[in-house]
Amino acid sequence: MxxxxxxxxxxxxxxxxxxxxxxxxxxxxxxxxxxxIASEAFTRLWARWTSVEEPRGFLYVTAANLVRDHxxxxxxxxxxxxxxxxxxxxxxxxEQADPSVRLLxxxxxxxxxxxxxLHYYADMPIREVSELTGRREGTVKADLHAARELLRAQLRRxxxxxx
Numbered sequence: 001m002x003x004x005x006x007x008x009x010x011x012x013x014x015x016x017x018x019x020x021x022x023x024x025x026x027x028x029x030x031x032x033x034x035x036x037i038a039s040e041a042f043t044r045l046w047a048r049w050t051s052v053e054e055p056r057g058f059l060y061v062t063a064a065n066l067v068r069d070h071x072x073x074x075x076x077x078x079x080x081x082x083x084x085x086x087x088x089x090x091x092x093x094x095e096q097a098d099p100s101v102r103l104l105x106x107x108x109x110x111x112x113x114x115x116x117x118l119h120y121y122a123d124m125p126i127r128e129v130s131e132l133t134g135r136r137e138g139t140v141k142a143d144l145h146a147a148r149e150l151l152r153a154q155l156r157r158x159x160x161x162x163x
Contacts, residue, residue, distance in 0.1 A: 005049070012055055013042060020059055023122050027067045027102065037066045057132035060124070064117045071106040104154050112147035115140050 017038060025034035041062040045055055052058045105116055118129045119140075126144075130137045 009046065009049065016056060016059060017042065020063060023060070024063055024067060027117070027121055028070055029102070033070060037063055037070065040066055054132070057128075060118060060122050061114070061132060064114055067117070068106065068110075068113070071102070075103075075106070101151070101155075104151050104158075107154065108147055108150060112143050112150065115143045116147045119144060 020041065021034050021038040024037045025031060028034050028037065041059045044062050045052060045058055048058075105113060108116065114133060115129050115135075118124045118132060119126065124132070126137050126140050129135075130140045133140065135143070
C-alpha cells in the first residue's frame with residue numbers, strides 16, 4: 001500500500017512539477033523562487049496526500065497563495081526601501097510610473113485574482129477553474145470579465161499618471 005502510494009506521488013511529481021515550476025517562474029520572474037514555491041506546494045500536498053481529492057488543483061491553488069505571499073513580501077520590501085530613500089520626498093508616486101501587470105494582478109481582490117492566475121497563467125480552461133474554485137462556470141466568466149475591466153482601468157490610470 002505504502003509502496004503504491006509512493007509510486008503514485010513520484011509519478012505525479014514527475015508529471016506536474018516542471019509545468020508548475022514554469023508557471024511560478026512566469027509569475028515571480030525568478031527561477032530559484034519559482035522552484036522554492038513549486039517545491040513548497042508539493043511538500044504541502046505530501047502532508048495532506050491521503051485527504052486531497054484533486055492533487056493538481058491543490059498544487060496550483062497552493063502555489064497561487066505562495067506567489068501572493070511572495071508578492072506581498074516584495075511589496076513590503078519595496079515600500080521599506082522607498083521610505084528609506086530621499087527619493088520618496090521628491091517622487092511620492094513612483095509606483096504609478098511603472099504599471100507592472102504583475103503588481104496590478106496582485107492588487108486584485110482574491111475572488112478575482114485566483115481565476116486570473118489559474119486561467120491565464122496556468123492555462124486552465126474555465127471548466128477546470130470552476131471545479132477548482134467551487135464556482136459555477138458563469139461566475140468564473142463574470143469574475144474574469146470583472147478582473148479584466150479592473151486591470152484595464154488600473155492600467156489606464158497608471159499610464160495617465162506617466163504622461
